[in-house]
Amino acid sequence: MNLYEFEGKHFFEKYGIAIPKGKTITRFHDPKKVYTELGITNVVVKAQVLSGKRGKNNAIRFCSNADEVAEAVVDLFSMNIRGQYVVAIRIEEKLDIAEEHYLLITYNTNKKQPMLVYCSEGGVDIEDVSGQKIFKQLLYIRNERIPLVGKERIIEVGNQKNQASSVLPFEGGGLDDVVQKLWSCFLNEDCRLAEINPLVYTTDGKWIAVDAKVAIDDDAFFRHEKWKELEPRTMLGRPATDREIEVQEIDKGEKYYQGTAGKYIEMDGDIALILNGGGASIANMDVLNNLGLKPANYTEYSGNPPREKVYELVKIVLSKPGIRGLWMCGAVANFTNVKETFGGVVDALDEIKPTYPIVVRRAGPHDKEGMALLKACGERNQLNMKLFGKDVSMGETAKVLADMIQSTKEKS
């Protein structure tokens, strides 16, 4: 999950990284009152969105009185920034900046280790900085402190591996301290990414994190009680829909890891999708795209979810208005019990009794029994449904659905 700047800053604060004095407001707060309470004349007013490049998109304003702040807040809340909905606004002190630096810790997937990235030229897009100026150092996950001094460290400068010939300006100074604190934050908060850009060095000699970009690892939620307080979100430039929030509930609770049935992203199209497996589902999204069909949602369940989870999921997927067809498609399963999961599908179809075309393609353990359940359900509810096993490829069944939708259209 990606965090908003204000949430990331709370993380930083917890680990002793200084942040500018400030307050976060939502649409329910009175900006003038908050500004007055803050008691700082020159402030920065920043829209909170899950996207970078705010400076370039006029999402950061500088103000020096209550009226200016109020005006900026109204304007920012009315904006959509690079497709992102503005959930909150942060008002904070404007600093006297001497230098702007860049600091990042994230996973290097190829090396399978975290990596520190540092550049003395921060405040801009790191992609715009010449590779020669960027320091990279792999971090050992079992070290609680980064050994920044000494010969054992490996620094990659501009992707060229060097023994510690180039010396980072860390030793002894306050920057070393910030790096260690960010590392503690990264490890203890199960971050997948923690970036400070810019990390400001003020004219009075303080290091302050002026921005925060933090992504946490959703799968570590079981050891972070606090994460429950984070609001649901989507990156699709709008608040999470009711259905998206509802589906997230499915995979919560004690048996959260028993099968995954909590994935739902609402989309603009009219073909409801219940796909199976992370890999097959994205391949089938490609198939659908190539046929010119528009998904109403992206959904997949996988592993071995119990009947109840699948029932909940199907009900929510089919509750979206305007659906013209349903494609339930999965590869040849390894250990998903098709009878059990289709039991959940049948429970939902018995309730909803859709009138639009339905195409099902699935194989795997106990698929004969599962298909028999679906067939009986189709007959008793007079569903317009076709069932396929592994002898017909997944792609071909998408074409079958397209044809069924076409002929339904012609009839009406």
Next chain:
Amino acid sequence: MSILIDENTKVLVQGITGKEGQNATIAMMEYGTNVVGGVRPGKAGDVVEGKPVFNTVKDAVSTISDITTTTIYVPPFVAKDAMLEAIEAGITQINILTERIPIKDTAYCLAAAKDTGACIIGPSSLGYINPGVCRIGVIGGLKIQADDIFTPGSIGIISRSGGMTNEVSWQIRKAGMGQSAAVHVGGDLLMGTTYADLLRLFEKDDQTNAVIIFGEYGGSYEFEIVDLIENNEYTKPLVIYVGGKFATTLPEGMNIGHAGAIVERGKGAVEKEAALSSVGVHIAEDYEQLAELVKPFA
């Protein structure tokens, strides 16, 4: 010949007393895998499918000689302990099915495995199969289904997706070919054993004439293949499908499908295909084309 395992490989099942662990034990034994026992803390002395249960991996390896391989079926919050226990006991090949393991735990275990030279296949891996010989985990499903899909042959298969491991293998079988081995590497952000690691093994395997990869957008493991081919470390024909072209329409940072499939500019399906194509890898437009493209090399 075969990669990773053969009929003599002695295999342990961690989490053998749970439902999925027990199913995996049955699946392996009925396919000819030499399962020698299992582990479940506090359940020493129990017997599952005729195999002894031990409290720890250490107890198992000190009682039964030459156990090289373990497959792990435990919940995510104890997965790190299970992997570390296996590494410390000197197990050299660790398959792990568990999904949703925190990245930090995986990174920690991979670092520990590096120290001892152990290889971890997974996390989120349903296992691997040498058709007609044996398998680790439940790849292929029930034996009757596995027999339908897998038959010994010359095509190596590597997949990020468990379902697609079967689906692609089935397309190969339907097209009149067989598989030398099929490996589900798992869909996590950090992959214990990568495409490149496996291609090195397939390169040395006499039975394998060509390899198919089902890849995905996000991450950069596909780019390692480019280096491998440029360095002549892999010289056999390779056919790949990279899923998720539709994802170019999604915002950066968004994740659909497996945990490792995160939209990152420059790491999408299109960029990966271009890089691979430049070193002679055959690119399938859709996954149903994989069998057709590999057929001339079988």
